[in-house]
């Protein structure tokens with residue numbers, strides 16, 4: 001096992017490393033640093049986030065640049081402002097003994113004039129997001145014509161975010177003879193294209209296997225009906241009282257909604273998505289880093305820059321479309337040698353996708369049962385007992401003890417303990433007592449009959465370019481409904497079916513009274529067959545509608561039968577399926 005001394009780093013850097021308390025190089029550092037120090041070459045390094053990548057390119061760059069010159073010699077492109085700031089901070093710490101070093105970060109959402117001024121003072125290294133960098137080049141506020149080292153950090157993320165054009169344009173302003181070091185967690189073909197196009201016979205190093213998830217991350221999934229996702233999420237949070245997690249949703253709306261619901265229900269949660277202002281995002285991230293927020297609900301794009309250590313759980317509230325996105329998500333936990341869990345709250349239709357992920361990441365998911373209410377009560381009780389056991393006594397309560405003691409004069413220790421714990425336990429007990437089992441088992445999701453659901457026919461299908469997920473997203477969007485409010489979406493060639501809770505029925509029918517898409521009426525009617533929902537009032541509804549609409553592409557006559565499911569398997573209702581949870585004093 002090599003040491004930092006073995007890697008060939010100079011004294012200034014070794015001193016900083018010692019100050020930081022790094023005892024031995026991480027794998028990517030041990031592999032990359034000697035090569036980059038010894039040779040002038042291009043490098044492709046495949047490494048997950050959290051593996052010490054910044055130091056792997058940072059140390060060699062700091063050692064190679066001339067700090068006595070004010071010329072910009074190193075350029076690091078990274079996908080987000082968060083990451084830019086983080087890399088800049090790390091480099092400043094690593095280079096704290098490199099006298100004269102000036103590292104400047106440039107990113108959108110902050111004053112371009114201030115950043116230009118900082119660069120003008122003589123930045124040997126610039127850390128930038130592609131968008132702002134391109135902007136500054138166009139305005140001639142930076143000169144990168146003498147760059148010797150360029151780093152494309154989180155290259156896959158940058159390309160995912162659509163920065164290909166910006167990156168190519170930026171690189172065209174740099175000298176051909178520079179060295180390019182590309183770091184990426186995954187190697188999709190877009191990254192391979194960049195490597196081929198802009199790099200000269202790059203040396204490749206891989207930390208772990210490509211696309212393989214970290215050894216420190218366990219993968220689990222919980223199978224629930226899609227409408228019970230939120231209930232499952234709450235139970236998982238309650239089962240892990242010290243949870244510190246990122247919860248991923250697919251859309252900004254769902255992200256906001258889930259976060260709002262969690263907050264309403266007494267959890268310390270926050271939302272992070274692109275509809276928030278930079279200021280709001282900064283505040284949320286600050287609270288998350290300080291652990292004032294235990295659960296950060298985020299979209300993939302907004303979470304890209306997150307580099308927070310000690311995340312205990314990544315929760316996939318919904319699975320992403322791309323398997324590689326799952327790798328990114330789960331890479332947020334299990335960092336810096338810590339253990340982590342990546343959880344998927346899955347519906348039946350997503351199980352196949354989980355199998356696909358298993359093949360790619362070469363890890364098996366454990367199928368777990370959503371805990372029962374009583375299991376959660378027990379965990380909460382034990383957690384409270386441990387907390388009390390390790391609590392330091394605050395002597396400020398001494399003056400009040402006399403009164404308290406006299407109140408409990410005739411109470412035995414056993415009784416007192418029971419009473420004390422009952423305060424917290426009863427809260428959870430009342431909430432979870434008689435709570436339903438929300439685990440899904442066997443059969444198809446579409447076979448469960450729900451008497452509170454309405455099943456609809458809609459005259460768009462595969463021919464209109466929809467798959468079930470796209471149709472669901474479309475319906476949620478136009479109807480302003482949440483992720484789990486539209487379910488059992490089944491797409492046929494020229495028509496489809498979907499369910500909503502009965503309470504949304506008037507809204508759905510009203511909305512589609514005269515809704516046109518591409519010049520054609522989109523027609524929604526209540527389906528005759530249950531297919532998981534309840535048929536009602538079809539004829540009445542159709543009569544109403546035929547008077548309010550002319551022509552269009554409505555199918556004529558016949559019933560809109562959903563042949564997918566056959567009812568049965570009625571779910572038991574629960575008194576306790578409400579949203580509110582017992583508020584805990586700590587929240």
Ligand code: AMP
Pocket residue numbers: 021022023024025026029048049050051052053054055090307309336
């Ligand atoms: P990175 O992958 O560069 O984002 O690094 C992840 C975290 O690991 C950062 O907080 C670094 O400060 C830390 N780190 C980097 N290298 C080492 C090392 N050799 N030993 C311990 N921690 C490290």
